[in-house]
Amino acid sequence: MELYIVADNTLFKRQNKDYEKTKTRIMEIANYVDKFYRALNIRVPLIGLEVWTDRDQCIVTEEPNATLWSFLQWRQKLKSRKKHDNAQLLTGVIFKGTTIGMAPLEGMCSLENSGGINVDHSELSIGAAATMAHEIGHNFGMSHDHDGCCVEATAEQGGCVMAAATGHPFPRVFSRCSKRDLDSYFQKGGGMCLYDMPDMKDLVGGKKCGNGFVEEGEECDCGEPDECTNDCCNANNCTLKEDAQCAHGVCCEGCKLKQAGTMCRGPAGACDLPEYCTGASPYCPANVYLLDGSSCQYGVAYCYNGMCLTHEQQCLQLWGYGARPAHDACFADVNAAGNAFGNCGKDEHGNYMKCEKSDAKCGKIQCHSAAKKPKGTNAVSIDTTIETGGIKVKCRGTYVYSTQDGQGDLPDPGLVMTGTKCGEGKVCRDRRCQNASFTELETCIARCHGNGVCNSNKNCHCSRGWAPPFCEKPGLGGSVDSGPVQYDSQVGLVLGLLFAFLVLLPGVLLLFYCYRIKTSCFHKWLSQREKNKSNKLEASLEKGKNGHLNPAFHLKVVAPINKASSHKGLSHTSKEVLPLRPGPVPNGTQPVNVVRPLRPAPSPQKVKVVRPPLPTGKPPAAPSKSPQTPQRLSPPKKPLPLNPTRSPLLVSELQPRPSPFPPQRPLPLSPARGASPTASPVRTPISKPSTGLLVMMPPATGPKPVGKVSAIPPLRALRWANTHRLTPTHTHQLNWSLGRLIDSVFALYSKESRDH
Numbered sequence: 001m002e003l004y005i006v007a008d009n010t011l012f013k014r015q016n017k018d019y020e021k022t023k024t025r026i027m028e029i030a031n032y033v034d035k036f037y038r039a040l041n042i043r044v045p046l047i048g049l050e051v052w053t054d055r056d057q058c059i060v061t062e063e064p065n066a067t068l069w070s071f072l073q074w075r076q077k078l079k080s081r082k083k084h085d086n087a088q089l090l091t092g093v094i095f096k097g098t099t100i101g102m103a104p105l106e107g108m109c110s111l112e113n114s115g116g117i118n119v120d121h122s123e124l125s126i127g128a129a130a131t132m133a134h135e136i137g138h139n140f141g142m143s144h145d146h147d148g149c150c151v152e153a154t155a156e157q158g159g160c161v162m163a164a165a166t167g168h169p170f171p172r173v174f175s176r177c178s179k180r181d182l183d184s185y186f187q188k189g190g191g192m193c194l195y196d197m198p199d200m201k202d203l204v205g206g207k208k209c210g211n212g213f214v215e216e217g218e219e220c221d222c223g224e225p226d227e228c229t230n231d232c233c234n235a236n237n238c239t240l241k242e243d244a245q246c247a248h249g250v251c252c253e254g255c256k257l258k259q260a261g262t263m264c265r266g267p268a269g270a271c272d273l274p275e276y277c278t279g280a281s282p283y284c285p286a287n288v289y290l291l292d293g294s295s296c297q298y299g300v301a302y303c304y305n306g307m308c309l310t311h312e313q314q315c316l317q318l319w320g321y322g323a324r325p326a327h328d329a330c331f332a333d334v335n336a337a338g339n340a341f342g343n344c345g346k347d348e349h350g351n352y353m354k355c356e357k358s359d360a361k362c363g364k365i366q367c368h369s370a371a372k373k374p375k376g377t378n379a380v381s382i383d384t385t386i387e388t389g390g391i392k393v394k395c396r397g398t399y400v401y402s403t404q405d406g407q408g409d410l411p412d413p414g415l416v417m418t419g420t421k422c423g424e425g426k427v428c429r430d431r432r433c434q435n436a437s438f439t440e441l442e443t444c445i446a447r448c449h450g451n452g453v454c455n456s457n458k459n460c461h462c463s464r465g466w467a468p469p470f471c472e473k474p475g476l477g478g479s480v481d482s483g484p485v486q487y488d489s490q491v492g493l494v495l496g497l498l499f500a501f502l503v504l505l506p507g508v509l510l511l512f513y514c515y516r517i518k519t520s521c522f523h524k525w526l527s528q529r530e531k532n533k534s535n536k537l538e539a540s541l542e543k544g545k546n547g548h549l550n551p552a553f554h555l556k557v558v559a560p561i562n563k564a565s566s567h568k569g570l571s572h573t574s575k576e577v578l579p580l581r582p583g584p585v586p587n588g589t590q591p592v593n594v595v596r597p598l599r600p601a602p603s604p605q606k607v608k609v610v611r612p613p614l615p616t617g618k619p620p621a622a623p624s625k626s627p628q629t630p631q632r633l634s635p636p637k638k639p640l641p642l643n644p645t646r647s648p649l650l651v652s653e654l655q656p657r658p659s660p661f662p663p664q665r666p667l668p669l670s671p672a673r674g675a676s677p678t679a680s681p682v683r684t685p686i687s688k689p690s691t692g693l694l695v696m697m698p699p700a701t702g703p704k705p706v707g708k709v710s711a712i713p714p715l716r717a718l719r720w721a722n723t724h725r726l727t728p729t730h731t732h733q734l735n736w737s738l739g740r741l742i743d744s745v746f747a748l749y750s751k752e753s754r755d756h
Contacts, residue, residue, distance in 0.1 A: 261486025
């Protein structure tokens with residue numbers, strides 16, 4: 001930040017009208033300010049010094065507000081004859097109350113507001129330096145520290161620079177809240193003038209190796225030898241080390257210059273433009289931004305000093321999330337009062353000025369917000385209700401009061417900021433809504449052929465695909481001020497195209513060739529894969545015909561067969577046989593696959609198959625629905641009979657017992673139909689054996705004797721249907737299928753009985 005300091009006539013007189021003494025004191029103050037801001041990575045060289053030895057060049061009175069605005073008006077004239085970023089007035093006049101300084105908030109780089117006033121209130125130069133650093137902090141967008149901000153220094157150490165009040169010992173550090181405010185200010189485009197290199201020929205104090213500024217005749221300057229940490233610079237003589245190309249600058253990395261076209265400063269905010277390394281200098285080109293008057297925020301605002309200022313943005317800053325500008329009637333009614341709560345600033349005597357209706361949107365900001373109070377420690381809400389068009393509207397203004405008797409060091413932060421759009425083609429300047437002169441902008445845009453925008457140097461910044469300076473020929477974009485443009489995405493695009501043509505395309509062609517040629521390895525592999533699938537399918541079908549379908553058999557405990565009763569028919573039971581619950585499989589056990597049930601005969605002999613007696617009377621009706629018993633029922637006392645339609649009966653021909661889950665396919669119409677060879681087997685762990693004969697038997701789902709011994713008994717099917725809430729159509733189909741199944745069973749029994 002190129003600083004210009006002015007000492008007024010009163011201060012000159014306090015220094016016994018000694019120019020050299022006054023100049024020395026100003027330089028001491030400037031050195032302290034530069035030291036304070038080094039911690040924020042900001043250097044503050046003093047490039048101009050002026051002492052008013054004869055008379056003051058602006059109004060300097062005990063009224064701080066009038067003095068500030070008078071000095072800022074004078075500073076606009078100074079800007080035309082001396083390049084600088086910020087100007088500070090150092091005065092010997094004591095202001096009213098306890099005010100020792102004042103500066104506009106976020107005024108840095110602004111033609112109207114980049115400056116402040118400071119009282120030389122201490123014999124020590126560090127006292128005035130702390131005040132000047134505080135006011136410059138306001139220009140940088142820093143607000144006063146509130147409770148809990150300053151943890152970097154205790155009160156005994158002086159506290160932090162942006163504290164609302166200061167005293168001995170004087171502060172030297174910035175708080176974390178101040179750093180956050182500074183980052184926010186830069187992110188929205190503030191401080192655009194800080195990115196260009198100052199002309200070191202104008203540096204006050206002369207050339208010196210070790211002051212941290214690279215001056216004429218120096219290759220680098222990293223400070224004094226005891227504080228230098230730069231590996232590319234010799235601190236003793238300010239020369240580059242061997243093989244080093246550079247030592248400072250964002251375009252210098254590892255003592256080497258970065259490649260031309262590398263972005264060194266990205267756009268900050270909607271009104272900023274990017275800059276690129278030139279490949280010849282370690283420093284980024286001077287910062288450029290959109291020319292004042294350029295449209296931003298979709299036409300809602302104009303760019304001003306690289307920032308896009310709107311009423312909405314200021315409401316958000318004062319009230320927080322959700323705030324928005326109030327109705328235009330709020331601005332007109334409230335700001336016409338001319339008091340502390342509604343005004344268009346103060347005059348040279350410190351009196352509030354009323355706003356004309358045309359200037360109302362440049363006075364006190366009026367917002368809508370659901371917050372209880374504005375942000376800030378000393379801010380209070382000024383609520384006013386007006387009626388417009390028969391509707392009552394609540395207007396919320398902000399008043400910031402001082403905790404002490406005197407004025408605060410900030411002009412009213414509730415005033416609309418300079419440069420804010422107040423009408424079509426109009427912006428706020430000096431608390432008035434004035435016509436913005438866009439003639440320079442219109443002339444510049446006409447030269448860009450519709451393929452670019454105008455930067456702050458009135459040159460065309462071309463869009464991508466067009467070349468500067470006038471954006472009429474194909475190119476990469478940018479401007480003559482921003483450095484050569486090289487988009488990083490082009491490197492990725494080239495690599496992607498090379499990979500596609502050298503790897504992907506040949507691979508795709510090879511696969512297509514292998515697929516089309518019958519004798520290729522790929523085609524042979526596909527054929528072999530299909531053949532293996534068909535072989536596995538045939539094997540599974542053959543296994544279903546010749547062997548059992550379910551290799552997992554249920555271990556059941558069967559009582560010893562009584563020979564005397566072996567020739568008797570099965571006794572009917574009214575109890576339902578439930579499937580056994582699977583238990584844990586003991587370690588080291590394997591399922592035993594048997595194709596015939598074991599008989600407890602002492603010697604191998606052919607067992608006579610016992611046929612069930614012919615049922616008499618009418619076939620029994622479908623079992624009625626009975627409540628489900630949660631207890632496990634005992635297994636049948638005798639093994640189930642073999643299928644009466646086949647002899648001998650193989651266990652492998654029986655269907656596996658279905659799981660209690662819903663059936664995956666509709667029930668068979670006839671129990672005589674064979675089991676599907678594709679039924680998925682379910683492995684059931686072996687139960688713990690007990691007394692009696694252990695028989696490995698598959699769950700049979702074929703024809704059953706009279707009774708309720710079935711894999712899916714009708715009662716259970718109905719219960720399953722009710723549990724799963726089947727539709728009436730599905731329930732009807734299920735009942736019909738079960739009825740057909742029961743009729744088929746008795747028909748088979750009748751046929752077998754007649755045959756015998």
